[in-house]
Amino acid sequence: MSDLLLTGATWYAEDGTATTGDVHLRDGAVAGTGRTDAPKGTETIDADGLVLLPGLVDLHTHLREPGREDAETILTGTRAAAVGGYTAVLAMANTTPVTDTAEAAERVLDLGRAAGYADVVPVGAVSKGLEGAELAELGLMHRSRAQVNVFSDDGHCVADGRLMRRALEYVRAFGGVVSQHSQDPSLAGPQACCHEGELSGRLGLPGWPSVAESTVIARDAMLAEHTSSRVHVAHVSTAEGLDVIRWAKARGIRVTAEVTPHHLALGTDLLTGYDPVFKVNPPLRPTEDQEALREGLLDGTIDAVATDHAPHARHDKEHAFVDAAFGMLGLETAFSVVHDLLVADGRLGWADLARVMSVGPARIAGLVDHGRPVAEGEPANLVLVDPAATVTVDRAATQSLSRNTPWHGRSLTGAVHTTILRGRVTARGGEPTTC
Template sequence: MSALLVTGADLAGAGAQDVLVEDGVIVEIGSIGAKGSRGWDVLDADGLVVLPGLVDLHTHLREPGREDAETIASGSAAAAVGGFTAILAMANTSPVTDTAEAAERILDLGRAAGLVDVVPVGAVTKGLGGDELAELGLMHRSRAGVTVFSDDGRCVHDARVMRRALEYVRAFGGVVSQHAQDPHLAGPQACAHEGELSGRLGLPGWPGIAEESIVARDVMLARHTGSRLHVAHVSTAGTVEVLRWAKAQGVSVTAEVTPHHLVLTTDLLAGYDPTFKVNPPLRPQEDVDALREALADGTIDAVATDHAPHARHDKEHAFVDAAFGMVGLETSLSVVSDVMVRSGRLDWAGVARIMSQNPARIAGLPNHGRALEVGAPANLTLVDPSAEVTVDRGASLSLSRNNPWHGRTLQGAVHATVLRGRVTAQKGALT
């Protein structure tokens, strides 16, 4: 029998206790250390906060097709170091994850890596083309058990197709995660928030209404179909207003925000650094403030990284031509700690809610996001709330270096990650 004793743990801010894990399950919580270690592996958690293992609803792992940017193994390593025990792998690979066989392949590669639970996201439409529904039912009934479907990277812009997708997944409790971006309002070259700065820099503008109009349409479709809608990477105050209205009406809608949209603003584009080119674009401070408020009050349900690694030859171009995206798996907890906890907007129980419990519920992962109690799977994230970390992109376990936090000092860091009782990462390194 394998056993791990976590000593002196502050359980999501509820006070210091010991946690005993046997065969991947929490079997005892309390004052255990005095009984002697009995040959147990011991993890000293004095001064640390213990959360349910983090769950990321939105990760791009690039395999198959772009293993030069990321693989499932390298992305899993970055996730483990970042405190994650489960990540959802988006479907925009090559080939696209739009069949049961493709989804099962992602599942198997994740299991082979063995560092986090890699959960495939299925495409909504074949080849992300936006015209014909993919094999939604077959992917759900496969070994992969796909529950979340998304054409992320592209919007399901045809309202009829979106309606049919919502109706289809309702039958088995699935959810459609929408990349909300009206392609006609955004335009093919849009790459920066539409405003005075984009005009001055000569960058094609991306108006907030391109996001907000799709979210408004989709919440009405969700209400009409009685199905579940999830809004990916919310970026505007206008979208927050739509979400508040929809939730007040009882619409089954959830939403996520990225760490970078909680902090970074459009003024960073002044230097034309393609690291800061992201989809949706960075927005002005008033949008950032609205997103923080919505995350704190529950209008936005979760933080999701939208980890988007790119090889140097795709990112190091003129701003307009560079690929969209930023890496984020290794830094997300620190960003949330720095901007939401240190400011008093959230306590550690709140962090558990937005980075573990709600994401697991949305994704339908019954063995993740569980309360820290006897009988629960021992998926844990140990956080040092007082640690200061200066981000070094060169130290990343991701294969890509498009890290927007390079050189920044953040307060709060992942100390260790435990997947079903096994320590997968500690102090920034795999174990």
């Protein structure tokens, strides 16, 4: 038997009720809480002053393997995930080859299991080769060992309404969900890299209008209603898109949505220096959009925080802004950013933080062993966080192979202390353990 005792931790029920006490973990599950009968000599972690949460779940991670192991591997990406408090990550399909077959999905699953730092859940492509022309093997991927339940052409919008309708009809049969990159390519254009407005004109950068996002969300919501299926809005970035999601939910349509830490906390003013680290897809938005997204997260319109962790090698990122690759690192900093922005000042409670960074994402993805309460018999996928700690982000110290973090040099309040996957410590004090 493997035993671990967390002493003096504080955890929260879904209704916000707090409990402080000991938590005994045995053989990958919670063996007891409060006064426990852990055997003599049990490894102990002093959790006094720490908050115990269900392990974080990321709905949107780019691990780059196979195909771009110079930017990230499943091993390095999941080490970063463990340091960031994640026990499960959903690996996006835009690899080389694309995850559009059962065999490709099983390969990603096996690489994740071999790494051992987090559960790696493959996301299947909606279309073959991400080309938006023909459906990928949705059913075969779902019935494979990988049991794929989430499908996305992320990086590309499923722009063809007929193909999107067929995908929604197909996944409805097994309770799957299509995660859409909401970008009308005819409105945003292939070179769009900056929010369309006064700033894009002044900087001479091709603009991406808010309507390119909101019109796709509206179409997909109506298709989800028509097919009685589920659609998930990836990385919503505009107040206009949020309004459509709010309308769809009020109508009873089965739509969920995620927001990234960088769209919550970073704005278009950062683009004035043309630093390509701030080039992301969808682009950073003005203050009014950031504020709307924060309110949407607080009022429950947005269901989850997802990192859109997008590592890039230096030779892909260090270019003129318009030519640089899209994307930012996110796994190691997401908790601290959200805590610093919304929890430290009391706007987001601990139970709600768990809801948007663990419980909600796990439910959307259908992960039954993650996002679970701290209670006897539940899986021991957990994270201890220190609300009082301050972390200064150093890109040179990241576990990722890439260095494109937008948070370099920033000091954030709140840090991950210890990450636990099935009762085993995978990261402690900002460093991964030996798996």
